[in-house]
Amino acid sequence: MTNVVSHRNGFCSILGGSPVSTPPRSTATLVVRRFDRERPHLLEQTEHSVSITPNKTILSALLEIQAEQDSTLVFRASCRHGACGSCTMDINGRPRLACSRLLRDEVNAKGNVFIGPLAGVAVVRDLIVDLSPFWKAYRESKPWLIRYENRAPRREFRVRPDELSAFEGADACVLCAACWSACPVTRAGRFDGPHALLKTHLRVTDPRDESPGERLRGVADDFGAFRCHGVLACASVCPKGIDVSEAVFALRASMTHAKAIGEERRERQPSLLGNAPENTEKEP
Amino acid sequence: MITETLHHDIVIVGAGVAGAWAAIEAYDAGIRNVAVVSKVHPLRSHSTAAQGGIAAPIGNVRVPPGGNAQTPLVPAATDGSADSPEKMVLDTIKSGDWLSDQDAVEILAFEAADTLFAYERMGTTFDRLPDGRIAQRRFAGHSAPRAAYAADRTGHALLITLYDQLLRRGITIYEEHYVVDLIWEDHTAAGLVVYNIADGTLRALASPTVVLATGGFAGIFAINSNALINTGDGPGLVYRSGLPLMDMEFVQFHPTGLYGHGVLISEACRAEGGYLRNAAGERFMVNYAPSAMELAPRDIVSRAEQAELDLGHGHGPDKQGLWLDLTHLGAHIIETRLPDIAEISRRLAGVDPLTQMVPIQPTAHYTMGGIPTDVNGQVLNERGEPALGLFAAGECACVSVHGANRLGANSLMEASVFGRRAGRSAARRASEIGIFAPSTTLFNQTLGAARERIQSRFYSDSKDGHHSAFALIAKLKNIMTTTCGILRNESSLAHGNAEMAALVNALPHIRVFDTSCIHNLELVRTFEAENMALVAEATLVSARARTESRGAHSRVDYPERSDKEWMKHLLVRRTPDGPAYTSRQVNIDLAKYPPIARKY
Ligand SMILES: Cc1cc2nc3c(=O)[nH]c(=O)nc-3n(C[C@H](O)[C@H](O)[C@H](O)COP(=O)(O)OP(=O)(O)OC[C@H]3O[C@@H](n4cnc5c(N)ncnc54)[C@H](O)[C@@H]3O)c2cc1C
Ligand code: SF4
Ligand code: FES
Numbered sequence: 015m016t017n018v019v020s021h022r023n024g025f026c027s028i029l030g031g032s033p034v035s036t037p038p039r040s041t042a043t044l045v046v047r048r049f050d051r052e053r054p055h056l057l058e059q060t061e062h063s064v065s066i067t068p069n070k071t072i073l074s075a076l077l078e079i080q081a082e083q084d085s086t087l088v089f090r091a092s093c094r095h096g097a098c099g100s101c102t103m104d105i106n107g108r109p110r111l112a113c114s115r116l117l118r119d120e121v122n123a124k125g126n127v128f129i130g131p132l133a134g135v136a137v138v139r140d141l142i143v144d145l146s147p148f149w150k151a152y153r154e155s156k157p158w159l160i161r162y163e164n165r166a167p168r169r170e171f172r173v174r175p176d177e178l179s180a181f182e183g184a185d186a187c188v189l190c191a192a193c194w195s196a197c198p199v200t201r202a203g204r205f206d207g208p209h210a211l212l213k214t215h216l217r218v219t220d221p222r223d224e225s226p227g228e229r230l231r232g233v234a235d236d237f238g239a240f241r242c243h244g245v246l247a248c249a250s251v252c253p254k255g256i257d258v259s260e261a262v263f264a265l266r267a268s269m270t271h272a273k274a275i276g277e278e279r280r281e282r283q284p285s286l287l288g289n290a291p292e293n294t295e296k297e298p
Numbered sequence: 299m300i301t302e303t304l305h306h307d308i309v310i311v312g313a314g315v316a317g318a319w320a321a322i323e324a325y326d327a328g329i330r331n332v333a334v335v336s337k338v339h340p341l342r343s344h345s346t347a348a349q350g351g352i353a354a355p356i357g358n359v360r361v362p363p364g365g366n367a368q369t370p371l372v373p374a375a376t377d378g379s380a381d382s383p384e385k386m387v388l389d390t391i392k393s394g395d396w397l398s399d400q401d402a403v404e405i406l407a408f409e410a411a412d413t414l415f416a417y418e419r420m421g422t423t424f425d426r427l428p429d430g431r432i433a434q435r436r437f438a439g440h441s442a443p444r445a446a447y448a449a450d451r452t453g454h455a456l457l458i459t460l461y462d463q464l465l466r467r468g469i470t471i472y473e474e475h476y477v478v479d480l481i482w483e484d485h486t487a488a489g490l491v492v493y494n495i496a497d498g499t500l501r502a503l504a505s506p507t508v509v510l511a512t513g514g515f516a517g518i519f520a521i522n523s524n525a526l527i528n529t530g531d532g533p534g535l536v537y538r539s540g541l542p543l544m545d546m547e548f549v550q551f552h553p554t555g556l557y558g559h560g561v562l563i564s565e566a567c568r569a570e571g572g573y574l575r576n577a578a579g580e581r582f583m584v585n586y587a588p589s590a591m592e593l594a595p596r597d598i599v600s601r602a603e604q605a606e607l608d609l610g611h612g613h614g615p616d617k618q619g620l621w622l623d624l625t626h627l628g629a630h631i632i633e634t635r636l637p638d639i640a641e642i643s644r645r646l647a648g649v650d651p652l653t654q655m656v657p658i659q660p661t662a663h664y665t666m667g668g669i670p671t672d673v674n675g676q677v678l679n680e681r682g683e684p685a686l687g688l689f690a691a692g693e694c695a696c697v698s699v700h701g702a703n704r705l706g707a708n709s710l711m712e713a714s715v716f717g718r719r720a721g722r723s724a725a726r727r728a729s730e731i732g733i734f735a736p737s738t739t740l741f742n743q744t745l746g747a748a749r750e751r752i753q754s755r756f757y758s759d760s761k762d763g764h765h766s767a768f769a770l771i772a773k774l775k776n777i778m779t780t781t782c783g784i785l786r787n788e789s790s791l792a793h794g795n796a797e798m799a800a801l802v803n804a805l806p807h808i809r810v811f812d813t814s815c816i817h818n819l820e821l822v823r824t825f826e827a828e829n830m831a832l833v834a835e836a837t838l839v840s841a842r843a844r845t846e847s848r849g850a851h852s853r854v855d856y857p858e859r860s861d862k863e864w865m866k867h868l869l870v871r872r873t874p875d876g877p878a879y880t881s882r883q884v885n886i887d888l889a890k891y892p893p894i895a896r897k898y
Contacts (some may be wrong), residue, residue, distance in 0.1 A: 052814055069558050069647045069657075077526075081768035085820040086812040092338055092525040095561045095642055097347040097454060100338065114645045138496070139816045149339075158462035159421030169356070169378070169411075170418040172430030178423065185423040185448065185455060189341055222421060288376075288430070 047130035089141035099188035109192035155210035193248035215261035227276030312511030313340030316692025316717035318460035323721030348453025351445025354414035357381035383407035394701020395849035487687030498815025514693035519662035532694035534829025545667035555661020577613035675720025691720035702849020
């Protein structure tokens with residue numbers, strides 16, 4: 015471990031031997047990998063001692079460090095309870111939501127927690143990474159509902175609960191990029207990515223979407239669902255417990271009968287309207 | 299710093315449900331050059347954290363005859379006759395303790411169904427009834443099961459639907475851009491100054507219409523349920539411009555925030571039969587609302603909790619904790635109906651609610667007050683005249699639908715309905731104006747001034763009298779919680795006012811240690827500290843001025859609601875001589891909605 019002493023706020027660094035000890039310990043050392051494009055040579059890693067309290071999360075610890083020890087430590091965060099997907103970072107070598115992990119569960123026997131930027135993506139500064147390829151892949155999957163028919167019900171489309179459960183929690187995805195980071199294929203080159211394939215799966219399964227055939231053809235290319243090597247890393251890291259790989263396999267299985275799915279979807283349309291198709295939907 | 303001016307027809311600040319809807323409506327009204335500015339990626343906006351539901355009186359389900367509050371709901375007639383907008387209006391006015399404006403509430407209730415179905419047609423994954431209609435659940439204070447939902451992530455389901463629609467339309471999004479200043483030309487909004495958080499550049503956006511949809515500001519309290527980004531930037535910008543803020547004293551406290559975090563433990567835990575206990579293990583609600591017990595409305599339960607804490611009946615190092623006891627409910631109810639609560643308790647508090655009590659405390663949750671607007675989102679000045687070109691919607695605005703106390707599930711709908719209306723009005727104004735050519739000198743001056751202000755923030759050698767934004771924010775939250783919390787009185791508020799005045803004076807002395815141009819969050823916190831302090835000041839002075847108790851505003855020294863003196867909105871604005879107050883009559887037909895006392 016390299017300890018680089020920084021000039022920042024005068025704190026930092028070598029916190030002499032952390033107590034070798036009997037649990038429960040009262041302090042933890044956060045070992046944070048740092049990066050600053052403007053001063054790449056200045057620091058690689060800082061160490062910060064924080065007290066452990068029963069309900070302190072990694073995010074609370076980072077906020078405390080930022081406020082009290084080193085105002086130059088930067089990271090993304092918003093909701094504080096695993097709902098917004100902002101605070102994904104590498105915690106002890108795994109992509110995690112910092113707000114949803116307790117400090118006391120993450121310290122190792124020596125009292126350390128290792129924090130770094132999300133692996134496999136370009137680092138912008140400290141724990142902030144460049145997710146633009148991730149968002150681009152999402153956008154290019156045409157995540158919005160596609161409707162060609164302009165008939166719409168006066169009230170809601172009739173979507174049966176079993177049709178809803180067919181997409182298996184895909185709607186719980188908070189786009190945190192943990193799967194994107196863990197996936198060896200996204201790292202190796204162009205790939206739609208688990209999150210975009212998951213959204214495609216959701217749209218293909220949603221009876222309101224009129225483009226399942228095209229969507230399936232869209233992910234049948236070299237960068238789509240077949241590029242997945244079935245490593246299952248995505249599913250194992252997803253903080254929302256979504257079986258992302260299952261969605262990718264489902265897409266592959268559907269491809270062979272894309273045409274039939276498209277026809278089925280067309281046939282489903284009138285019954286989606288319930289009994290009284292009345293309004294005309296305006297398409298922008 | 300590089301500076302440049304970019305031109306748009308409409309600029310919307312905020313990409314939560316209110317801002318996203320405004321953008322979609324403006325675009326669909328034919329204005330193509332719409333831009334959305336958000337200080338975080340749109341999907342990280344606070345709207346995504348809303349859990350429980352969105353209210354619309356579509357009457358898809360009903361309580362079976364003879365049923366009570368716990369009876370499972372059954373599908374209702376397909377014509378929607380089980381509920382009505384009229385009932386929703388009445389519930390909202392009652393909950394708002396007669397401070398809601400009837401015209402706004404009627405618009406909310408009558409446009410809610412259309413808005414809900416609009417979401418559905420764009421693909422929102424609502425939960426469904428067996429026949430495919432949208433399912434609805436009960437929500438406290440609603441006389442019918444009115445909240446449509448998507449599991450326990452309703453806000454997320456709505457926001458991602460809107461985000462996908464922004465992408466579909468290719469609407470320009472300035473993400474991770476922070477709005478620093480409003481630009482005015484002849485008392486008319488002319489644009490904004492934005493700071494690009496990612497690279498430190500400062501730009502002006504020229505636009506004849508600006509829509510503020512910056513969300514709530516309960517983040518000014520030490521314990522709150524809000525996202526870290528909810529810092530009252532929109533109201534802060536408006537207040538700084540000399541325009542008034544309205545009904546700022548009304549802040550909703552939720553009875554069950556996770557102890558030490560403030561993160562929300564949803565109301566469902568009490569609806570399912572959870573108990574509240576003090577440190578001694580007593581179900582203290584018996585002393586405050588003996589019949590409704592834990593199911594009394596939010597403001598009443600929060601007040602009871604505060605009274606217990608003030609009596610020293612709390613647990614924890616600061617004696618501010620109480621207990622939420624779900625252990626008697628059994629694994630089945632907890633795992634099937636309260637999975638989110640179980641998850642949050644385990645992940646964030648390390649407590650298993652099946653066998654252990656969950657530590658909780660009341661948490662600041664929702665801000666009813668904000669930027670006064672008419673029902674079309676047009677921002678109003680202290681005389682009720684339009685501040686031309688400026689619109690506001692969502693939690694940062696005060697229309698006022700929620701009056702003195704918001705009804706759960708109403709705010710997502712309010713942000714949606716009025717976000718749409720603000721987008722349409724902005725579009726009308728933008729098309730009327732046509733070509734917009736504001737003075738370049740004005741833009742250069744404003745940008746120059748902003749740049750100087752920012753540069754003066756950076757660390758100088760002399761350490762005297764300099765403050766850190768982080769320390770000031772922590773102090774500010776502490777002042778708000780201790781002096782302007784759930785229970786207020788003249789002496790606490792006077793004290794809070796004095797401390798806040800000192801804090802406002804300290805603002806210019808904040809210095810930023812971090813010199814980086816890339817994601818300089820210390821600088822962003824500095825911008826936010828200014829807005830938080832101004833909004834906190836407005837809240838404190840308003841709370842002090844309103845000498846009655848109404849809805850969420852509870853004065854120990856004035857425990858009664860005083861309709862004669864105070865059935866009116868309080869507006870406060872900044873002047874060189876301190877806060878100046880004006881008031882506006884509540885728009886309500888008292889013959890139709892005679893004021894009654896809220897007793898439970
Ligand atoms: C935990 C929790 C649960 C809730 N559950 C429910 C519920 O079940 N039902 C319900 O109806 N309501 C609920 N609410 C309330 C509801 O979520 C909010 O009132 C609503 O989401 C507000 O939406 P908005 O669009 O006004 O603002 P937000 O979603 O808060 O969006 C604000 C936007 O403004 C941007 N912004 C702010 N300042 C700046 C700046 N200076 N520069 C640039 N951009 C800026 C932000 O980036 C963000 O995009 C809940 C609230 C909380 C705290
Ligand atoms: S699928 Fe899971 S891991 Fe991947 S972005 Fe969505 S929530 Fe994150
Ligand atoms: S801060 Fe929102 S997921 Fe962690």
